[in-house]
Amino acid sequence: MSEFRTEHDFLGEMQIPNELYYGIQTARALDNFHITGLPISREPLFIQAFGYVKKAAAMANRDCGVLKPDVAEAICLACDKLIAGEYLDQFVTDMIQGGAGTSVNMNVNEVIANIALEILGHKKGEYDFVHPNNHVNFSQSTNDAYPTAFRLALYRKIESFVAALEALQQSFADKGEEFKRVLKMGRTQLQDAVPMTLGAEFHGFSTTIKEDIQRLNEAKLLISEINMGATAIGTSINAPEGYPPIVTEHLRNLTGIPVVLAEDLIEATCDTGAYVQLSGVMKRSAIKVSKICNDLRLLSSGPRTGINEINLPRMQPGSSIMPGKVNPVIPEVVNQTAYYVIGADMTVTMAAEAGQLQLNVMEPVIAYSLFSSLTFMENACTTLTNKCITGITANEEICANMVMNSVGIVTALNPILGYEESASIAKEALSTGKSIHEISVLERKLITQAKWDEIFSIENLINPKFINS
Numbered sequence: 337m338s339e340f341r342t343e344h345d346f347l348g349e350m351q352i353p354n355e356l357y358y359g360i361q362t363a364r365a366l367d368n369f370h371i372t373g374l375p376i377s378r379e380p381l382f383i384q385a386f387g388y389v390k391k392a393a394a395m396a397n398r399d400c401g402v403l404k405p406d407v408a409e410a411i412c413l414a415c416d417k418l419i420a421g422e423y424l425d426q427f428v429t430d431m432i433q434g435g436a437g438t439s440v441n442m443n444v445n446e447v448i449a450n451i452a453l454e455i456l457g458h459k460k461g462e463y464d465f466v467h468p469n470n471h472v473n474f475s476q477s478t479n480d481a482y483p484t485a486f487r488l489a490l491y492r493k494i495e496s497f498v499a500a501l502e503a504l505q506q507s508f509a510d511k512g513e514e515f516k517r518v519l520k521m522g523r524t525q526l527q528d529a530v531p532m533t534l535g536a537e538f539h540g541f542s543t544t545i546k547e548d549i550q551r552l553n554e555a556k557l558l559i560s561e562i563n564m565g566a567t568a569i570g571t572s573i574n575a576p577e578g579y580p581p582i583v584t585e586h587l588r589n590l591t592g593i594p595v596v597l598a599e600d601l602i603e604a605t606c607d608t609g610a611y612v613q614l615s616g617v618m619k620r621s622a623i624k625v626s627k628i629c630n631d632l633r634l635l636s637s638g639p640r641t642g643i644n645e646i647n648l649p650r651m652q653p654g655s656s657i658m659p660g661k662v663n664p665v666i667p668e669v670v671n672q673t674a675y676y677v678i679g680a681d682m683t684v685t686m687a688a689e690a691g692q693l694q695l696n697v698m699e700p701v702i703a704y705s706l707f708s709s710l711t712f713m714e715n716a717c718t719t720l721t722n723k724c725i726t727g728i729t730a731n732e733e734i735c736a737n738m739v740m741n742s743v744g745i746v747t748a749l750n751p752i753l754g755y756e757e758s759a760s761i762a763k764e765a766l767s768t769g770k771s772i773h774e775i776s777v778l779e780r781k782l783i784t785q786a787k788w789d790e791i792f793s794i795e796n797l798i799n800p801k802f803i804n805s
Contacts, residue, residue, distance in 0.1 A: 341461040354460060357426045359446035359468065365439030369430040372704065376440055377427040379707050385488035386444045387418030388590050389481050389564070390472055396583035397474050400576040406456070407471055414451035423447055431704045436697040437482035444481075445472040475575040475583075479605055479695055480566040484587070484595075486703050487559045490614065491593050493710040494556045498549055500717040501621070505545040507725040512539030517794050520645055520735035521742050528744030531797050534645065534730055541628050548621040555614040562587070562595050563604035569694040570602030608688040608696050611706060615684035618677055618709045625717065626674035629667035632724070636664055645735050649727035666724040673716040680705040739792070746772050748791050753782055 340351040343360035350360045376382060394411040397403035417423060426447045429439045445468035450460040452472070458465050466472070473481070516535030523529050564587065565580025567573050572580060584597040598604030638644035654663035683705045687698035696702075739745060746762045753761070753776070761775050761782075776782045783791075790796060 341459075343461055352461070357423060357447045357450040357460065358428065358443055359450070359461070361439065361442040361468075362429060362446055365429045365433060365435075365443065369433040369439070371430050371432040374431045374704075375428045376431060376443065377424040378431065379489060380421060380424060381489040381492050382485060382703075382707070383424060383427050383444070384419050384421065385485040385492075385591075386440075386481070387415040387448075388488060388587060389476075389485045390444065390448055391415035391419070392564070392583050392586035392590055393474065393476055393481070394472075395586045396579055397576070399582055400475075400579055402576050403471065403474055407452070407466055410452035410455045410466060411448060411472055413455050414448045417451060418444075418448065423451065431700065431707075433700050434697070436478060436695060437486075437700050437703075438478045440700070441473070441476075441478040441481050442468065445469065448472045475565070475567070475579050477567040479568055480563050480601075483605075483699060484562045484564045486699070487562055487610075488587075488591060488593060488595070490559050490706060490710070491556060493707065493714075494552055494559065494614070497710050497714040497717075498552050498556075500714045500721070501545055501549050501552070504625075504717045504721045504725065505542050505549065507721045508538050508542035508545060511725060511728060512536070512542055515730050516798070518730045518732050518735055519739050519792075519794055519797065521738045521744060528742045530747045531739050531742075531745055531792065533794065533797060534735060536798075537631075541631075544624050544628070548617070548624060551617045551620065555610070555617045558610040558613055560593060560595050561598050561604065561610065563598050563601050564595075565597070566601035566605045570600075570605040572601065602694065606691055606694050606696055608691060608699070608702060611684055611702050612688045615681045615706060615709070618706070618713065619681040622674035622677035622709075622713060625713075625720070626671050629670045629674075629720070632667045632728075633664045643738075645731055645738070647729045647731065648724055651723060666720055670716045670720050673712050677709045677713055680709045740773065741771060743772060745792065746776075749776060749783070752787070752791075757782065 339354040341354050342349055343352050344350070345360050345364075347364075350363055352359055352363060391412050394403060394408045394415070398405055398408035427443055429443045433439050449463065449466045449468040449472050452466040453460060453462055456465060463470075512535045514535070515538055516533055518534035519531060520534045520537070521528055521530075522532040522537075562584065563570065564583050565572055565575055567575050580597055580601070584595060587593075588595050632646070632648065635643055635646045636648045639647075648664050648666070650662045651665050652662075654661040654665075684702050687702045687705075688696065690696070690698050743762050743765050746758045746765070749758045749761070749772075761772060761780070764770065764775055765772055770779075773788060777785055777788050
């Protein structure tokens, strides 16, 4: 049987099992919020970020002379344990909750207070010596501590996602080089267009991913602006003189993240524009990666009755009834991940819009949405890189045959034969089933075989040099 300690708040008393490091306010939140079933410990970077926030606050309070050095030291040592990843099982409040994140902040305050008490040789719950509110939360409010920790965690998660995107971008670039001499047919509106190389197609995938990496790094700069020291609504009430810049400098030094203090703390406390920006970039990235996956599924379709220009790695049997069928399961799972991120962006949008007056109380669902989107997209891009892109091979003969049998290649003859003559050749090819080569070279003798070979050479398709003659 567990031994219990009695804790109280202004609502009453509660018995807390003595082995727990969290206290009465966390216990109330645990009882109140049964929403996602996912505790905040699901995001270790968030807990680590809170460790940095509370440590920086203790150091700043010490520097300002409002917190005893021994208490500050004990709080800092407790925070170091959170930063190291210890006590994760004590962070139990649900990811989505009412109260603008107060339950999360108090969960952190109580755990740190009880760890600090043990460091000082006291028992859990002996809050006269280290109190969750009076000491750990000193010079703070949920309204500045929560968003600051949220932004620190987001910054790290963006870095991790960018690394996954960079690996994906490089894998496409490598395939672009590998396939640079594979002739294929380009398509618009699912119809034959003009010849190109498979390498150019994959290089295009690489370029579009690189653009999103740039956008994410821009969003990361917005996330690095914090409102630490704003306390309740941005007036810095209950914080000592000079505290905001001091705590910000400590945070910058502790984390290595180039955080900057917002110029207008009242605006920064209620504004969620940086989250909207990041969510929009996440949606953009998800859409573009999903579009690439659509292309991969089309290009590998068949194999006998589809386009079949490329082969995706064969990952698993594709049917419980059709022997030999293999599905493009990796692009499919990335598609589905993208759909989730697109939906999460709408959640962030509505939650940001719902902010009223001096605070946006919907920040927990914004946190849940952005954390999930970053985690899911990082996992999806890593999976796409390792289990799909690096193993793609080209069906060069099929690609080349499609080009030579396509009516669309007549477009390359425009500079030489003119639009009207080219259209006439295309019409005859469509009505008779003849190839463009057969009509223009062998039948009408409008150009020589040597000129044909020059126009449709790989070198010319990489660097077109059509000459009217």
